[in-house]
Amino acid sequence: MLGYLFKRNVFVRLDDYFRWRLKLSYDIGPFVPLELVLLRAYMRVGGRPARIVANVGMRDGIVWSKGFSVFIETYAHDIPVFFGGTLGSYTLIAETRSVPRFDFYGSKWISAQLRLHPDYMMGHPGGCEICVEGWAKFTPYADSLVVHRLMQLDLSCLTRWHPCLNQSDIMPAAWTQYLAESPRVDELRDQLACTPSIIEMLGRDSANMVTAEILGYHESMDEWGSQHVGTRIRVLERLKGAADWKVGETREVSDLSGIGGDSTRLPPGTQLVFFGGWGPLSISGMRIDPGYACPVLPANETNLRLVRSGIAQDYTANDQAE
Numbered sequence: 001m002l003g004y005l006f007k008r009n010v011f012v013r014l015d016d017y018f019r020w021r022l023k024l025s026y027d028i029g030p031f032v033p034l035e036l037v038l039l040r041a042y043m044r045v046g047g048r049p050a051r052i053v054a055n056v057g058m059r060d061g062i063v064w065s066k067g068f069s070v071f072i073e074t075y076a077h078d079i080p081v082f083f084g085g086t087l088g089s090y091t092l093i094a095e096t097r098s099v100p101r102f103d104f105y106g107s108k109w110i111s112a113q114l115r116l117h118p119d120y121m122m123g124h125p126g127g128c129e130i131c132v133e134g135w136a137k138f139t140p141y142a143d144s145l146v147v148h149r150l151m152q153l154d155l156s157c158l159t160r161w162h163p164c165l166n167q168s169d170i171m172p173a174a175w176t177q178y179l180a181e182s183p184r185v186d187e188l189r190d191q192l193a194c195t196p197s198i199i200e201m202l203g204r205d206s207a208n209m210v211t212a213e214i215l216g217y218h219e220s221m222d223e224w225g226s227q228h229v230g231t232r233i234r235v236l237e238r239l240k241g242a243a244d245w246k247v248g249e250t251r252e253v254s255d256l257s258g259i260g261g262d263s264t265r266l267p268p269g270t271q272l273v274f275f276g277g278w279g280p281l282s283i284s285g286m287r288i289d290p291g292y293a294c295p296v297l298p299a300n301e302t303n304l305r306l307v308r309s310g311i312a313q314d315y316t317a318n319d320q321a322e
Contacts, residue, residue, distance in 0.1 A: 049073040050158050055097075064140055064315055067097025070153055070170065074163040093133035094170040096151045098140060100316040101205045104277040112188040113181070118201055120146055122178040124167065134167030136174040139204075141313060149173045194294035196306050202290050202297075203310025208241035208276040210286070211299040215250065216268050229265075230254070236271065236299070240311050242286075254285060266296070273297035273307060 050072045057065030075089040102114060102121060113121050120138035136150040152173045157164035167175040203209065212233040220228050230252045235245050245251070253274075266272070274286040275297075288296045297303050311317050 048158050048163070052155075057098075059315065065098040065100075067095070068151060068153060069093070069095040069097070070155070070157070072157055072164065072170070074157075074165065091131040091133075092157070092164055092166070092170055093131055094135070094153050094167065095133070096136040096153065096171065096174065097138075098142075098147075099137045100139070101207075101314045102137065102139075103207065104205060113185050114201055114205075115188050115198075116181060116184065117146075118197060119143075120150060122150070122174050132166055134171050134175055134178075136171065139313065140315065149177075194290075198290060198294060199297065199303060199306040200310040202275060203240070203307035204313045205310075206240065206275040206277065208245075208286065209239040209307065209311070210242050210245050210274050211236040211239065211271060211304070212251075212274050214266055214268050214270045214272070217265060228254075233274075239273075239307065240314075240317050242276070271299040273299050273303060 050070065052071075053067075053069040055065075055067045056063060070093070072092045073089060074092045102111065104111070111121060113123075119142035120136065122134070122136045124132075124134050138147055138150055142150075150173070153171050154164070154169065157170050164170050168179075212235050215232040215234055217232070218230050220230065222228065231254070232250060232252050234250050235247055238245055238247060272288050274288055275290070276286045290297065297307075
């Protein structure tokens with residue numbers, strides 16, 4: 001039923017017909033509001049317009065991904081955050097699925113939650129004003145018992161008389177853990193510790209990674225009188241993604257001085273691991289400091305071994321290289 005409501009259904013088509021037949025000039029005719037009235041009445045007597053989506057991903061005959069999503073139209077009294085304390089309808093969404101990596105965007109750091117459990121995360125979006133959503137994501141390397149717990153969704157929300165209202169109702173096991181861990185995650189954001197696992201996760205979760213050698217610097221001044229320092233680098237190896245970066249080519253990147261707590265410029269000849277998150281590199285750029293007290297990533301044997309170990313866990317890495 002939920003899918004029907006979002007299509008050009010009979011109510012919309014009736015409005016279109018009478019608009020054309022009677023040569024009327026309204027945007028929304030009487031039948032669409034009638035549809036909303038009938039929908040509210042249906043929900044008040046216990047109806048739950050809903051949609052369930054399940055998927056399985058195969059690679060070379062092996063299941064590498066699976067997911068389950070539930071969308072339920074619901075309503076509640078006295079939710080001032082959303083509806084000013086009046087009766088309001090909204091979409092309750094629960095999603096649990098496997099992912100090849102946990103994307104970070106642009107130059108943002110990887111999530112502190114992954115320091116507690118590097119193979120799964122739970123959370124909610126920050127910008128949905130007409131829905132309440134919770135999600136759980138996990139890699140194929142997560143423990144099977146953890147995956148079973150994260151995929152427990154309460155489907156009685158589809159039929160119960162009193163509607164489910166929030167994440168705790170629709171995904172109780174995952175959301176109980178999320179709420180219990182939240183104070184600890186907040187503490188970890190302020191506890192800087194550069195560990196091998198951070199570097200390994202960086203290899204898995206970065207969309208773009210290369211090694212490059214610093215060739216030199218040049219200074220310039222913009223029209224407002226601000227000084228900028230460009231860094232010339234030579235690309236040594238493309239580790240992951242970064243399709244436009246060619247081995248052996250010379251590129252100019254933004255000023256690297258001051259990154260990672262080092263206020264001095266790195267000397268020419270320094271070889272580093274450059275990485276970037278999801279999104280066009282022309283906008284987000286590459287960086288050299290992973291945060292968590294890791295100043296820079298020299299392209300040495302130890303760091304490259306950890307990075308490559310992480311890349312191997314991202315089963316889409318070969319797809320990006322093609």
